[in-house]
Amino acid sequence: MKQCSSSSIVGIVANPASGRDIRRLTSKALVFPTVEKVNMIERLLGALGATGVGRVLMMPDLVGISAGLTRAIDGHRADRDQPWPAVEFLSMRLSQGAADTVEAVRRMREAGVAVIVVLGGDGTHRIVAGECADTPLATLSSGTNNAFPDLREATLTGLAAGLVASGAVAVDAAARRNKRLRVRCAGQEELALVDVCVTRLEHVGARAVWDPASIAELYVTFAEPGVIGLSSIAAMHTPVGRDEPRGGWVHCAPAGPAVLAPIAPGLVRPIGIAAAGVLLPGQPMAIGALRGSIALDGEREIELDGRQAASVTLELDGPLTLDVPATLTAGVVAGALQRVLTTGP
Numbered sequence: 451m452k453q454c455s456s457s458s459i460v461g462i463v464a465n466p467a468s469g470r471d472i473r474r475l476t477s478k479a480l481v482f483p484t485v486e487k488v489n490m491i492e493r494l495l496g497a498l499g500a501t502g503v504g505r506v507l508m509m510p511d512l513v514g515i516s517a518g519l520t521r522a523i524d525g526h527r528a529d530r531d532q533p534w535p536a537v538e539f540l541s542m543r544l545s546q547g548a549a550d551t552v553e554a555v556r557r558m559r560e561a562g563v564a565v566i567v568v569l570g571g572d573g574t575h576r577i578v579a580g581e582c583a584d585t586p587l588a589t590l591s592s593g594t595n596n597a598f599p600d601l602r603e604a605t606l607t608g609l610a611a612g613l614v615a616s617g618a619v620a621v622d623a624a625a626r627r628n629k630r631l632r633v634r635c636a637g638q639e640e641l642a643l644v645d646v647c648v649t650r651l652e653h654v655g656a657r658a659v660w661d662p663a664s665i666a667e668l669y670v671t672f673a674e675p676g677v678i679g680l681s682s683i684a685a686m687h688t689p690v691g692r693d694e695p696r697g698g699w700v701h702c703a704p705a706g707p708a709v710l711a712p713i714a715p716g717l718v719r720p721i722g723i724a725a726a727g728v729l730l731p732g733q734p735m736a737i738g739a740l741r742g743s744i745a746l747d748g749e750r751e752i753e754l755d756g757r758q759a760a761s762v763t764l765e766l767d768g769p770l771t772l773d774v775p776a777t778l779t780a781g782v783v784a785g786a787l788q789r790v791l792t793t794g795p
Contacts, residue, residue: 458615459505460498460535461558461585463551463578464491465570465592466511482592487569488518490590492526494567494608495534501612501786503535507561509554510539512546548577555581564615565772567607572598572679572747576643579630579769586614586625586770597644597677598628598747602774610777618786621770624777629671629697630768633744634734635752635760642746643769645670645681646762648739653753659745662711662719666739668700669729669762680748682711683721697729697764701738734761 464487491508498506510516516539526534540557544550555578558566565586568578571593578587588611589599600607613619631642647659648667659665659680672692673684683700684690686709690698703724712718729735737744737760744752744760754760781787 457505458503458612458617459507459561459563460503460611460615461507461509461555461561461563461566462491462494463509463554463558463566463568463570463574464511464515465551465568465574466513466515466546484514484518487515487592488522490569490592490604491515491519492522493604494611495537496532497605497608498612498615499532499534501609501618502616503612506535506537507558507563508537508539509550510542510544511550512544551577552581559583559585565611567611568599570599571596572644573749575599576641576747579628579643580641582769584770586621586772588772588774597672597674597679597681600774606774606778607772609781610772610774613777613781613786614772616786618784619777619780623780624772625770626693626773627766628692628768628771629731630765631669631671631697632763632765633746633752633760634763635737635744635754636758638752640744640746640751643671644679644747645684645745647680647745647748648737648742648754649745649750650739650742651750652741652743659748659750660714660717662713662721663704665702665721666742667737668702669697669735669764670699671697671764671768673698678712678715680713680745682713683709683723684726686711687723687726695731695766697731699727699729699735699762701725729762729764731764731766734763736761 567588569590569592575598588607591599591601614624631646633640646669649664670681670684673681673690675685684698701724703722706722708720708722711721741756742754743750
């Protein structure tokens with residue numbers, strides 16, 4: 451059995467804003483409370499400690515995750531049967547926006563973290579993926595659109611992350627490479643992990659996309675019928691697997707043939723389909739709309755002013771993510787989860 455290293459480091463990014471956007475008013479999406487995010491991190495720490503991880507770098511926040519976790523750590527110090535790693539909150543000035551996540555991930559990489567655990571939705575994971583390079587991500591759902599991250603018990607994700615961070619399981623045996631979409635518009639480049647949605651709305655506004663009548667075009671890395679969100683529009687017409695070396699596209703129409711798509715929790719709507727096709731890797735596809743706005747993984751980020759052309763390109767060299775079942779299986783085979791119990795005198 452390979453011994454775990456107490457010098458291993460894991461990063462944790464918990465988006466304080468995930469699970470709280472305007473779609474709580476327009477659908478039946480769950481509000482993901484701060485206390486549950488703290489509970490998830492506690493469960494992560496228990497699993498990381500059990501696998502020998504010695505240190506955790508944590509993104510700070512101003513809404514109560516850091517404070518709640520600090521209280522939990524103080525209350526756990528006396529538990530010698532299940533030690534937690536030492537938790538260090540990164541010292542950084544907070545803007546309470548996406549820049550905090552970018553800065554936190556950059557510092558985690560500089561510190562040499564072996565894995566970054568992410569609590570958030572598709573938007574949070576998109577931001578982390580843009581900065582993490584080849585540091586593998588352990589994904590956990592805590593947002594509205596959760597097509598990309600795993601809906602999984604945090605304890606199991608923590609065990610998998612700990613096995614990789616400690617060196618008990620090699621990254622090659624634990625991680626898989628994901629696809630991504632690159633949007634180019636007026637010299638600007640942005641990435642998406644699941645979908646790029648072109649809307650008829652000519653402003654960014656509240657960012658989230660919830661009105662099916664506003665959707666003009668959709669481009670996806672994968673579209674699986676068992677996943678909720680905008681990618682379900684493509685999934686209900688022409689499914690694309692997460693591991694297939696292709697993507698897909700759909701042009702929507704206000705009338706004509708339609709598919710029923712669960713575009714948000716409790717929000718199932720007929721979406722008209724004018725045309726659909728395959729998105730091949732490395733081949734830019736021009737966005738047809740000249741005016742409107744472009745949403746990346748469900749959130750509008752780019753405004754189209756009618757003067758600049760835009761395109762979408764599928765890439766196969768996106769972020770690495772841990773395959774939790776495969777990692778745990780590899781850990782069992784390697785004997786990394788075996789221990790010897792001793793009795794007291």
